[in-house]
Amino acid sequence: MKAGEALSATVEEYLEAVYNMSVEGDVVIGARLAEKFQVSAPTVTEMLKRLVKAGYLEMDSKRHITLTEEGYDAAEAVLRRHRLTERFLVDMLGMQWHQVHEEACRLEHFISGAVEARVIASLDLPKTCPHGNPIPGIVPNARTYLKDHNAVRLSEVPLEGQATVLCISEVVEDEEALILYLHEKGITPQMHITVLAQDQANPEEIVEPAVGVEQLHLQVEGRPVTISKASAAKIWVTR
Numbered sequence: 001m002k003a004g005e006a007l008s009a010t011v012e013e014y015l016e017a018v019y020n021m022s023v024e025g026d027v028v029i030g031a032r033l034a035e036k037f038q039v040s041a042p043t044v045t046e047m048l049k050r051l052v053k054a055g056y057l058e059m060d061s062k063r064h065i066t067l068t069e070e071g072y073d074a075a076e077a078v079l080r081r082h083r084l085t086e087r088f089l090v091d092m093l094g095m096q097w098h099q100v101h102e103e104a105c106r107l108e109h110f111i112s113g114a115v116e117a118r119v120i121a122s123l124d125l126p127k128t129c130p131h132g133n134p135i136p137g138i139v140p141n142a143r144t145y146l147k148d149h150n151a152v153r154l155s156e157v158p159l160e161g162q163a164t165v166l167c168i169s170e171v172v173e174d175e176e177a178l179i180l181y182l183h184e185k186g187i188t189p190q191m192h193i194t195v196l197a198q199d200q201a202n203p204e205e206i207v208e209p210a211v212g213v214e215q216l217h218l219q220v221e222g223r224p225v226t227i228s229k230a231s232a233a234k235i236w237v238t239r
Contacts, residue, residue, distance in 0.1 A: 009109040012078040013037070014047055015056060018067055019075035020170045023143055024236075028065040036173050072143065076136035082108040083129035083136075084119050090130045091123055097130035098183035101176045131179065132167030132189035132236075146236060155216070155232040157195050163237035165191045171234075178234055185225050193237065194219040198229065 007015075017036055021028045034044045048065065051057040056071035067075060085104040089095045095103075111119075120126075120138070127139050136142040145151075151166050167189060172178050182188070197217040214229035 007074060007078075010047070011051065011056075012074070012109060014051065015067070015071055015075040016078055016082070017171075018057065018065055019072065019079065022067060023146065024169060024171050025146075026171060029063060030065070033065075038173070076142060078108055079142075080136045080138075081111045081116060083133060084116060084123070084126070085111065086129040086131070087123055087126045087135070088119050091126070096183070097188065098176070098179045100130065101179060128167065128189070130189075131170075132165065133170060134167075149238050151236040151238055153233045154193065154195075154235040154237050155229050157193075157237065157239070159195055159197065161239070162192065162194050163239050165189050165193065166236045166238050169234040169236065178231065181231060182227075182235070185227055186220055186223065187225065187227070187235065191220055196224075 014033065014037075017033060018028050021032065026032075030041060030044045030048060033048075034041050037044070048057060048059065051071070052059055055068055056074060058066050058068055060066075082104045085107045086097075086100045089100040089103055090097055125138055126135060128134055134142040134145040139145060141148065146166075149166055152163075154163065154165075157163050165187060168179060168182065187193070195216060196219055199215060199217070200213050215226055216229055216232050218225045218227065
């Protein structure tokens with residue numbers, strides 16, 4: 001594999017994952033990638049070596065992983081196709097926002113530049129996917145989108161604090177499960193939220209992906225809603 005060559009779907013998925021973790025301020029290490037992709041550590045190590053050799057990644061003495069400029073460009077190319085596909089499936093085909101992630105994952109690797117351009121034109125330059133994440137190449141800078149909006153995680157909003165949902169994190173092992181969970185709670189981008197209280201949940205009542213026992217009691221557009229603090233950490237909001 002050489003920089004500039006057509007990338008396999010697996011390589012694109014690795015670059016997407018490193019990109020998403022990086023833009024959310026997370027330290028990227030091989031163990032996190034192994035957890036996300038549910039593969040062995042040696043499998044991840046071998047892929048990382050290939051990506052470093054090809055010029056897409058760099059790794060420091062602590063084995064922290066960062067994208068090179070070429071890596072950022074490649075990751076943003078596939079993320080643009082992914083998020084445009086999600087937008088197309090919702091806006092043009094009428095699918096629900098919580099149904100499109102896996103479909104977009106399958107389609108993103110096969111969309112040509114010509115189709116991408118037609119989707120952009122048909123949707124009149126959409127700036128975000130249905131989950132609120134920026135579409136690279138359309139927003140001014142997708143890499144600094146969260147910082148530019150002074151976004152914080154919902155789990156960090158103090159009691160009685162008010163916020164508006166900006167986007168849903170893509171740094172999760174099962175993104176579709178999280179989105180379905182939030183859909184059932186009625187928490188979507190642009191919703192206005194007030195944090196009312198925090199307490200401990202009954203462990204027997206916890207349902208994935210609401211991992212953990214801490215929960216937040218919210219008011220979402222005037223409705224009472226309770227979610228786990230772990231899930232709240234995957235929701236980016238503006239104050």
